[in-house]
Amino acid sequence: MDFFSYRDGKLFAEDVPVERITREVGTPCYIYSQATLTRHFGLVRDVFAAVDCLVCYSVKANSSLAILNLLRQQGAGFDIVSGGELYRVLKVGADPAKVVYASVGKTRAEIEYALKSGILMFNVESESELRAIDEVACSMGKTAPVALRVNPDVDPKTHKHTTTGKKGNKFGIDIEAAEKLIGGLDAFRHVKLMGIDTHLGSPINTVEPYVLSLAKVLALLERLRAAGRRVEYLDIGGGFGIEYRGGETATPAEYAAAIVPLVKKSGCKLIVEPGRLIAGNSGILVTRVSYLKASGRKSFVICDAAMNDLIRPALYGSFHKIWPVQTGKPIAECLTAKAGAKSGYIKADVVGPVCESGDFLAKGRVLPQVREGDLLAVFSAGAYGMSMSSNYNSRLRAAEVMVSGSGFCTVRRRETYDELLQAEIIC
Numbered sequence: 001m002d003f004f005s006y007r008d009g010k011l012f013a014e015d016v017p018v019e020r021i022t023r024e025v026g027t028p029c030y031i032y033s034q035a036t037l038t039r040h041f042g043l044v045r046d047v048f049a050a051v052d053c054l055v056c057y058s059v060k061a062n063s064s065l066a067i068l069n070l071l072r073q074q075g076a077g078f079d080i081v082s083g084g085e086l087y088r089v090l091k092v093g094a095d096p097a098k099v100v101y102a103s104v105g106k107t108r109a110e111i112e113y114a115l116k117s118g119i120l121m122f123n124v125e126s127e128s129e130l131r132a133i134d135e136v137a138c139s140m141g142k143t144a145p146v147a148l149r150v151n152p153d154v155d156p157k158t159h160k161h162t163t164t165g166k167k168g169n170k171f172g173i174d175i176e177a178a179e180k181l182i183g184g185l186d187a188f189r190h191v192k193l194m195g196i197d198t199h200l201g202s203p204i205n206t207v208e209p210y211v212l213s214l215a216k217v218l219a220l221l222e223r224l225r226a227a228g229r230r231v232e233y234l235d236i237g238g239g240f241g242i243e244y245r246g247g248e249t250a251t252p253a254e255y256a257a258a259i260v261p262l263v264k265k266s267g268c269k270l271i272v273e274p275g276r277l278i279a280g281n282s283g284i285l286v287t288r289v290s291y292l293k294a295s296g297r298k299s300f301v302i303c304d305a306a307m308n309d310l311i312r313p314a315l316y317g318s319f320h321k322i323w324p325v326q327t328g329k330p331i332a333e334c335l336t337a338k339a340g341a342k343s344g345y346i347k348a349d350v351v352g353p354v355c356e357s358g359d360f361l362a363k364g365r366v367l368p369q370v371r372e373g374d375l376l377a378v379f380s381a382g383a384y385g386m387s388m389s390s391n392y393n394s395r396l397r398a399a400e401v402m403v404s405g406s407g408f409c410t411v412r413r414r415e416t417y418d419e420l421l422q423a424e425i426i427c
Contacts, residue, residue, distance in 0.1 A: 061275025066411035147195035199237030283382025306352025
């Protein structure tokens with residue numbers, strides 16, 4: 001479902017050889033496919049078309065202005081979690097009435113900024129936050145549109161650091177507490193209840209957690225209606241999985257087939273907040289092999305990309321396919337242990353130059369024999385790659401490139417050393 005492919009042993013992004021891009025912009029660099037981004041957004045929009053659905057791209061997945069602008073042109077709304085993300089989406093001309101604002105720790109300055117901007121609604125995560133929004137709205141003479149983010153206590157079977165819908169998580173309000181809070185909502189005179197929101201975590205590879213969550217939410221909605229409370233929106237969040245290895249996740253159509261009938265039953269408008277599903281397989285990280293090294297019984301492929309460029313493997317133990325940009329070996333071999341016994345393959349840790357033992361892109365990975373100077377592509381890196389990058393070790397963040405057909409342009413140039421210091425003051 002993406003537009004990265006090998007032709008005669010050379011990796012292409014759409015119709016552009018990846019090696020040609022690196023000659024111009026250097027490495028490490030992120031390369032995005034416009035056709036893939038457009039296709040993935042359109043797929044999400046289409047599978048949920050049977051209900052009144054607003055697709056709000058989750059900006060935290062990849063906040064590149066080029067990507068935000070492309071998705072805005074496709075009709076996307078946006079799911080934001082900070083004032084900075086709001087600033088980004090407004091910068092590309094997004095309609096604020098298609099923006100929903102999550103986050104457990106919105107500051108009063110951020111709340112004021114969002115109210116001035118005219119966002120669709122806040123997804124409220126605690127009674128304290130609701131009180132703060134009410135107070136800020138009162139001071140501005142406004143009424144703040146809100147949805148309560150309820151915690152359905154459903155285990156999505158994802159990494160412990162990315163699950164958000166179980167009791168004991170910092171996110172959301174337990175359903176019982178949310179129902180009680182809604183019952184006393186008249187005490188908050190400057191907010192208007194617009195919806196109910198849930199978010200279970202990411203990535204979620206099966207439909208069952210959504211079904212379990214929606215069953216609890218629908219029961220809550222029935223009780224609210226019986227008490228005379230009505231809501232317009234049902235926001236189910238995002239978290240839809242993607243294929244990192246291949247075949248491990250439900251398809252968008254399968255998610256929608258399970259979710260749409262339940263949304264129809266609710267009588268609400270639907271909001272979905274996909275990020276990974278749109279951006280994940282729309283981007284790759286390209287890195288150059290700096291050195292080959294053996295230590296004891298282990299082999300290392302040392303690259304110029306590191307954990308500061310792509311932290312997911314170090315932080316979550318995440319798997320990304322890694323394969324040479326130019327090779328005669330089929331990429332499917334990287335997933336089979338038997339390939340390590342074949343001539344012309346190696347088994348090695350793919351690591352970067354950052355001064356941490358946890359700096360790795362892959363461990364014990366089977367690869368074709370590579371040489372110093374070769375290019376490697378790290379696949380499925382379009383989500384939570386550049387957006388989570390840092391300047392750790394005072395390293396320059398990577399360049400970003402957008403490919404469209406047979407052309408490409410740099411959408412973020414590589415930083416300079418002067419830019420590393422531009423916000424600092426010696427006193």
